[in-house]
Amino acid sequence: MNGLKTNNAPNSSVVVPHFIFGAISFFLLAVMLFLSSSNLLEVYFNNKLVAITHMGVLGWATMIIFGALYQLIPVVFETALFSEKLAKFTFWISVFSVCFLCYSFWVASYTILLPYASLCMFFSLLLFVVNVLLSHQKSAIKNWSSRLVVAAIIWLLITEILGTLVALNFKFNFFNETHIHYLKIHATIGLVGWFLLLIIGVGSTLIPMFLISHELNKNKLKASFYFINIGLLLFILNGFFINVSSLIYINWLLIAFGVLFFVSFIFDSFKKRMRKKLDVGMQYSMIAIASILLPIVISSVLILRFNIQFELLSRITIFYGFSILFGFITTLILGQTYKTLPFIIWLDRYKKLVGKIKTPLPRELYSNRIASIQFYLYLIFIILTPIGVLLNQEIIVKLGCFTLLLVSVLYMMNVFKIILHKVKPIENE
Amino acid sequence: MNKQQITEFELKTLELLKSVMDPEIEINIVDLGLIYELYYDGDKKINIVMTFSTPACPLGETIISNIKETIKQKHPNFETVIDVVFHPQWNNTMVSEEGRKILGL
Numbered sequence: 220m221n222g223l224k225t226n227n228a229p230n231s232s233v234v235v236p237h238f239i240f241g242a243i244s245f246f247l248l249a250v251m252l253f254l255s256s257s258n259l260l261e262v263y264f265n266n267k268l269v270a271i272t273h274m275g276v277l278g279w280a281t282m283i284i285f286g287a288l289y290q291l292i293p294v295v296f297e298t299a300l301f302s303e304k305l306a307k308f309t310f311w312i313s314v315f316s317v318c319f320l321c322y323s324f325w326v327a328s329y330t331i332l333l334p335y336a337s338l339c340m341f342f343s344l345l346l347f348v349v350n351v352l353l354s355h356q357k358s359a360i361k362n363w364s365s366r367l368v369v370a371a372i373i374w375l376l377i378t379e380i381l382g383t384l385v386a387l388n389f390k391f392n393f394f395n396e397t398h399i400h401y402l403k404i405h406a407t408i409g410l411v412g413w414f415l416l417l418i419i420g421v422g423s424t425l426i427p428m429f430l431i432s433h434e435l436n437k438n439k440l441k442a443s444f445y446f447i448n449i450g451l452l453l454f455i456l457n458g459f460f461i462n463v464s465s466l467i468y469i470n471w472l473l474i475a476f477g478v479l480f481f482v483s484f485i486f487d488s489f490k491k492r493m494r495k496k497l498d499v500g501m502q503y504s505m506i507a508i509a510s511i512l513l514p515i516v517i518s519s520v521l522i523l524r525f526n527i528q529f530e531l532l533s534r535i536t537i538f539y540g541f542s543i544l545f546g547f548i549t550t551l552i553l554g555q556t557y558k559t560l561p562f563i564i565w566l567d568r569y570k571k572l573v574g575k576i577k578t579p580l581p582r583e584l585y586s587n588r589i590a591s592i593q594f595y596l597y598l599i600f601i602i603l604t605p606i607g608v609l610l611n612q613e614i615i616v617k618l619g620c621f622t623l624l625l626v627s628v629l630y631m632m633n634v635f636k637i638i639l640h641k642v643k644p645i646e647n648e
Numbered sequence: 649m650n651k652q653q654i655t656e657f658e659l660k661t662l663e664l665l666k667s668v669m670d671p672e673i674e675i676n677i678v679d680l681g682l683i684y685e686l687y688y689d690g691d692k693k694i695n696i697v698m699t700f701s702t703p704a705c706p707l708g709e710t711i712i713s714n715i716k717e718t719i720k721q722k723h724p725n726f727e728t729v730i731d732v733v734f735h736p737q738w739n740n741t742m743v744s745e746e747g748r749k750i751l752g753l
Binding site: 493494562566569574575 | 669671701709718743751
């Protein structure tokens with residue numbers, strides 16, 4: 220056999236707990252957002268919103284990404300994960316750290332709990348980074364998708380180092396600038412360097428695979444890689460050493476070009492797809508890719524300011540964060556859960572039974588009806604909530620957050636339906 | 649595969665393999681065009697040259713097991729040897745008319 224790399228998939232016990240904790244975090248995130256929806260209308264740096272953001276980016280998005288990445292490393296790197304034991308250990312440390320960190324923010328314990336919580340988080344992320352980088356080291360594949368994933372992993376580490384320093388600064392006070400200055404850098408590196416680059420790296424492999432499209436222009440990924448990484452490097456240099464405010468326009472242009480190259484790559488894949496009808500997972504994914512353009516537009520408003528009043532500018536900043544965390548990242552994760560989790564469980568349950576008994580299709584492991592209802596409710600949430608934020612209408616925000624609560628319950632129902640799937644012994648015809 | 653060049657047995661085996669599905673694409677592997685060659689040596693040995701829709705296909709191993717098990721159920725004493733190749737690379741022109749209808753092409 221030439222080049223067949225299908226024996227590298229990790230044991231499902233490495234991957235599945237991440238999806239369980241991710242689904243629970245998503246539910247907790249929705250509860251937190253519903254309970255403190257009025258905080259979405261306040262200044263963006265308030266302890267409740269920071270707790271919600273970290274539950275979203277770490278407990279929900281990063282945990283699902285960790286689980287999915289452990290499964291996808293054999294696909295993207297074409298090699299096995301360096302250590303499954305380390306991955307399992309990392310999972311439990313991460314669960315503790317996420318809960319500890321979010322609680323520290325929620326109760327605003329910036330000097331007593333937060334420094335220790337952030338050190339725990341740093342340690343757990345470091346273990347993940349080491350595992351993935353050592354997996355990449357033994358991989359023979361060095362294409363643009365794998366380079367983008369490695370770059371994202373390195374940016375995750377930098378994000379976490381900076382986040383930990385900011386947390387320690389609350390107690391020891393060693394930074395020259397205000398913590399808001401460093402938090403902006405921390406947030407930008409995390410959202411663009413970690414999430415965006417990782418999604419580009421993994422998405423550029425998975426989306427054409429699911430759409431069944433070939434002969435795509437990989438130079439667009441190369442351009443995306445260079446534009447975004449150079450933009451981020453310049454952003455950090457400017458934030459720490461140069462401090463020239465006009466450089467922010469160049470940063471914005473570089474990152475925007477990088478994003479546009481990726482969107483163009485996916486659009487090509489969409490045009491050349493063999494599978495014309497999109498299932499619910501790919502519907503989510505395509506909306507997510509299209510919505511990536513929204514934060515680009517909003518960030519241009521935040522940079523140019525247009526003499527907008529501070530209060531409105533603060534709400535636009537929240538809209539910007541919302542558009543990335545929910546419009547882009549959460550939409551994509553919700554969609555890709557329906558593409559990856561059924562396969563992980565299907566492979567685990569039926570790998571040794573194919574040909575011997577009649578097996579269901581992976582998509583038959585979840586309720587399509589629940590997934591469809593969840594999809595439309597989610598659309599209501601991502602439309603309603605920003606409208607409420609921008610118009611400063613708490614009742615609309617509350618209604619939007621309630622629909623997210625429903626979405627999270629439906630999502631959890633389907634995730635558990637997939638995970639708890641049992642083999643039904645039907646004889647082959 | 650040129651059907652004129654293969655025996656009736658090989659044709660029947662190819663028909664048999666239409667029960668092996670690609671679980672993601674939801675089309676059988678024959679209509680998907682994943683089977684490049686199928687050769688029966690006349691002495692209980694079936695040789696198959698095939699590909700996957702992508703080199704790192706996470707379902708590759710499962711598809712191979714399914715092929716071997718499906719043939720074993722029909723011909724318990726036969727040996728099936730599968731060679732996976734990626735040249736030529738699989739593309740949509742390899743999909744049969746039946747497969748194209750399912751994909752909506």
